[in-house]
Amino acid sequence: MNPFKVFTGFVILMLGISLLLLSSAQKYVAEYGGVVVIGPFPIVFASSPDIATFMILIAIIFVLLPLLWRW
Numbered sequence: 001m002n003p004f005k006v007f008t009g010f011v012i013l014m015l016g017i018s019l020l021l022l023s024s025a026q027k028y029v030a031e032y033g034g035v036v037v038i039g040p041f042p043i044v045f046a047s048s049p050d051i052a053t054f055m056i057l058i059a060i061i062f063v064l065l066p067l068l069w070r071w
Contacts, residue, residue: 035059
């Protein structure tokens with residue numbers, strides 16, 4: 001386990017949490033979404049249909065990217 005990669009991942013995680021907290025402090029409603037890729041099957045979740053559409057596009061990229069690297 002590379003300590004630099006662990007530290008970098010921890011910093012990115014803390015940055016994401018702090019951005020989420022800052023956005024919830026304002027009057028705006030935060031919209032969120034994510035993609036979990038298990039094997040070749042992406043699972044998409046989101047708080048709104050617009051974000052879900054964007055996450056589906058991201059999931060397609062996640063699935064096609066390894067295929068493109070093989071060429």
